[in-house]
Amino acid sequence: MNELDYKKFRQAKAIEAKNKQKWLALNPMLDESSGIYILTRQDENGFRYAYVGQAKRILTRLSQHLSGYQHIDLSLKSHGLYSEDNPYGWNVGSVHCPIDKLDECEQYYIKYCADKGYQLRNKTSGSQGAGKSQIADYRPAKGYYDGIKQGKKSLAKELSHIAEKHLEIRLKPEKQGNKVSEKQYEKFMALISENTYEESD
16 A cells, blocks of 8 residues: 555545544444444424435444435435534434344334335335335325425536536635635535435435
């Protein structure tokens, strides 16, 4: 491993450790056992959302979500973690289970959350193998909020098309290296990406 790769590796490990501390601050019971983690949140209008995942090492997998770009990762970045100051953020719980039972347990808890009235952010019914299927039948009927989401997605698609063809979007020279400005830049780019609105609630 050369010096640059080693530096990147050290940075990635530092970010992972920091992310783990964020999750532990939210739920000190989390650990590196195998099992199921359940993310839940309630929005300003009382709508409840859930995402169920499986992991061989729960805390490590959760820390990866804070650095990733899948639909649930983007939602975590958008809404943040639950706190007194952020009552509409994501909360987390976990259930230990053996690695050979992960698929079965994941499917059980996805169905459990659906039956409890949560709008699922999962795209499938769970598992890494047999029995994996789309869960459109678990989703609530389309309504007002789905219309708003579709409108946002259409606008994002149009804006990103215009930007790609005609614009150059970058930070002001004096804002280069400014962490707040860089975060705002990332937020803006996410707003004009239609992928953000796939499962961002």
